[in-house]
Amino acid sequence: MQFDQPLPEQLKNNPLRLGQSNLKAGLHGHLVELLAREVILNGQSRGGKPLNTADAAFKAMGMIHRLDDKSWGLHGSRSDDIILQLSRIAFQQFPWQSPLTNGVLARYHMLYAHPLVGPMVEAEFGMSTGELFQLILLFAEEMLQRPTLAFEFLPAAEQSIRAPVLALSDRISRSSDDLRTATVERQSYDVNWAYSFNPLRAFPLVHAGNPRSLMCPAPPILLQRLTDGLYFDLIRADRRFGSAIGKAFEHYVGKVVERIGVDVFNLREETCWGKPERRSVDWIVSDNSASLFVECKLGRLDIASQTEISPEPPFVAAIGRLAGNVGQLYATLSEALAGGYPHWKPDGRPVHPIVVTFHEWFCFGPFFYKHLDELVDTEFEKRGLDRALLKRHPYCVCSIAEFEGLLTAGRGANIDIVVSEKMSAAHRQSLMRGFLADRYPGSLSNAMGTFEDGMDLVIEGPSRLTRR
Structure with missing residues (x-):
């Protein structure tokens, strides 16, 4: 599904055999993930009915879908929580609609290969960032062939890399019994049933007792664990990692602007001055129409924040x-507009503040913006900021993937036209990617290839895995 490959014949239902889309055939990534979780929780180790045909698999996924609907129908506060429900549906389903491309892999590689981060990767995993991403590509290739990892590349690799590869495998694998125990501990039989944490997210490789005989029930989760999931390994291993990865993300955003906006955008990086030291916004991106004040935040959402419905939702x-990030952005914007920046002065052109997050927050709808606006008001009061700034310079929040699309659209039109339209009453609460897809077709897909060539350096680079 993630690599746009057809299913084996035995797993195709009639709509798929007739050439209909996965959507029309009832084949959804989030249902496959839930199916894997339920098989680990309820499947028999030996005997029992096989789950290797379309009839059995689609029947089980249909039951999962109906049970999710039933748990929501029995939720006593569903009328109050319906808007929050839409947000968590986005967190559950939207990521499955965005396969891991070379461009996305290159983005992660640039983060982990940054000079401040690369040494931490090597210290924790015993391999360079380049070798780690070569391993990801080798795993992906094997996963396209079979549901098990055979490590066919390992016998030809240098002896010094074999132990780190096996150590990484042990780190992200567990026995089916261990995963079942972990699933029982996290399972929730209420409105959160379909959204509770899936231990496969932490341990995507499963074995039945032999750690060298590994199955991968959901290959995209394996790839996610070896890209996004590395954050948790590294943040536990080195207290300096949080600051280092933040700097790496800030650096990546600058590289994106340079690549997309060459000969069109003027880029000013963060500047420090004065005693005590003062700092500007991370980046100022300008064209002939306006300036973007860009604050970069790697901050991520924990699983409870993405999924849990409760009296006080995480x-x-x-x-x-x-909201604290937005308040920080307006504090520095206020100083800049008063002429306090040494490297930028107001010139009468519009200024648009924007917070760019590395991870998807799916910023849309009344639940998100109602709470964000209220909390931003609190931030303004705490910081003593003029609320008139919010009307003159309304803020925007988007992910890095959306920001790349925004820059691409701005290159074709201009910054002020694109951002002003997005911040209008008609579009402010819309998801940025939805707005761009509707108003600037092609901007997102074109932006996906910004660093498509970034993986060439990985493939062609030195490696103990391929003896180059």
Whole structure:
């Protein structure tokens, strides 16, 4: 599904055999993930009915879908929580609609290969960032052939890399019994049933007792664990990692602007001055129409914030952290507009503040913006900021993937036209990617290839895995 490959014949239902889309055939990534979780939880180790045909698999996924609907129907506060429900559906389903491309892999590689981060990767995993991403590509190739990892490349690799590869395999694998125990501990039999944490997210490789005989029930989760999931390994291993990866993300955003906006955008990086030291916004991106004040935030959402419905939803607390980022951005914007920046002065052209996150927050709808706006008001009061700034310079929040699309659209039109339209009453609460797809077709897909060539350096680079 993620690599646009047809299913084996035995797993195709009639709509798929007739050439209909996965959507029309009822084949959804999030249902496959839930199916894997339920098989680990309820499947028999030996005997029992096989689950290797379309009839059995689609029947089980249909039951999962109906059970999810039933749990929502029995939720007593569903009328109050319906808007929050839409947000968590986005967190559950939207990522499956965005396969891991070379451009996305290159983005992660640039982060982990940054001079501040690369040494931490090597210290923790015993291999360079380049070798780690070569391993990801080798795993992906094997996963396209079979549901097991055979490590066919390992006998030809240098002896010194074999132990780190096996150590990484042990780190992200567990026995089916261990995963079942972990699933029982995290399972929730209420409105959160279909959204509770899936241990496969932490341990995507499964074995039945022999750690060298590994199955991968959901290959995209394996690739996610070896890209996004590395954050948790590294943040536990080195207290300096949080600051280092933040700097790496800021650097990546600058490289994106340079690549997309060559000969069109003027880019000013963060500047420090004065005693005590003062700092500007991370990046100022300008063209002939306006300036973008860009604050880069790697901050991520924990699983509870993405999925849990409760009297005090964790998502609201997470939005509070984002409101703090917005307040920080306006504090520095206020100083800049008063002429306090040494490297930029107001010139009468519009200024648009924007917070760019590395991870997807799926910023859309009344639940998100109602809470964010209220919490931003609190931030303004705490910081003593003029609320008139919000009307003169309304803020925007988007992910790095959306920001790349925004820059691409701005290159074709201009910054002021694109951002002003997005921040209008008609589009402010829309998802940025939806707005761009509707108003600037092609901007997102073109942006996906910004660093498509970034993986060439990985493939062609030195490696103990391929003896180059």
